[in-house]
Amino acid sequence: MKEDLNYTTSGLDPRVKLIASFSFLMLITTIHDAFILFLSFIAVLCAWILAKLPVKTVVSFFKGISLLLAFMFISSTIFSRVMPKEQLMFIEIINLPVFGVIGIYEEVLLATIAFSFRTLSLVSVALLVALTTEPSKTVTVLRKLRFPYELTIMVVIAIRFIPLIVDQWKKLTAVAKVRGVETDGIRGRIKSIRRLFTPLIIHSIRRSAQLAYSLDARGFRSAKNPTTMEVLHLKRSDFLLLIFAGAQIALSVLIVLGVVSFQNFSITQWALNSIKF
């Protein structure tokens, strides 16, 4: 289990990290320019470097997310069926008999670039918080926010069990393959899901029973207000991050109110115009 969840502690208070990530996400949802969103992604990358996460974790995450975004980008750009408001540029790719002309509109391209970088930043910052915060600290934060003890423990169990369930699913699939059950292809996968779902659930229930016994043996729910092992204190670095988060929130509010605008600063538009042919 420890190998699956190799948490790296950043030294920052988890409450401050949550506030900072929320403020950052607030800011990137108010910005629409692709280049600014690209810069924000670079800022998240810097945070990833500062967090000193294992290279393997970083590479596997970015490999997965890049593939996902590449597919999203291609499918959204090419298969967008609605004509944009202003047709600035159009590159024809293919003319199919049923689908008609399939190509890329500049407006769609800009929207998908912005959308991709926003998604990338959104996922990266959320994952950064998750990878640098131990579940025990998450419990402490939820306890500080006056969530019931039972609920916080349930959140931790759910988080801890996600990799174990995925592992169990892989084992069941391997067993099904050995027994000659077809698990390849879309049809095979759908059939296998139906066949493997019940054993997965039964296995999970048995595991729940074991875990419930262990929890009861350790005195779970015996105290009305159990204390936590870790006590959270804000440090100087936490206060600095809080100031940064406050600045991000202020900027987002100014953008929403229209006081600050990046519309005249659209480097993406300029770059596309310069390569227009």
Next chain:
Amino acid sequence: MSEMETEQEKGFFSRFATFDLVLIAIFIGIWYGVQQIWFIGIAAIPAPVSWIFSIILYELLALTLVMLAATVIKKGGTVFLIFFLHGLLEVVIFPNIFSVIGLVSDIMPGVLIEAFFYITGGYPNSSLKSGIGACLRAIVFYPFQLLMIAITYPEYVEIVSFFYGLPYGLYIVLSVVIGVVFGFIAGILGYRIGLKVKEAI
């Protein structure tokens, strides 16, 4: 000790045994884990198809698990707790404004399904009741969630018409219709698997 027990008996969680709580947590783990796996697969499919697929798969997985848990545990508040915990888990794992909207959106179907079961005399004792209970989720979840997203993130309305080729209102209506149909199927499936599981344990 007796004083402490009396205090705990008053709480919402007192009706659940430790096993029930762990089981719900593990079911949420399955829901969330599988949701993440197929999210990667679905992204590869072109936009309008991926949207329909995601609703179908989401309803089938989520509501099957919810009704399965309701059938096995059979204690009032189970459905609400599952929806609430799922929303909370999204906020903890993936903290952003959309996960907060998701949490609020998840609470409402939980309350509605609980109310339905309460009015009709308790947790499902037939697959039909389970199916009806399950399909109620789509009626409140999609309109609320999509309207909240449109308010907090107006660009999303444009994204929908860009990538799905649909007016936003029609997108909400279609989401509800697909959700109701597949939610109903999932409710029946959940109840039937729940009975099998109950026999097995």
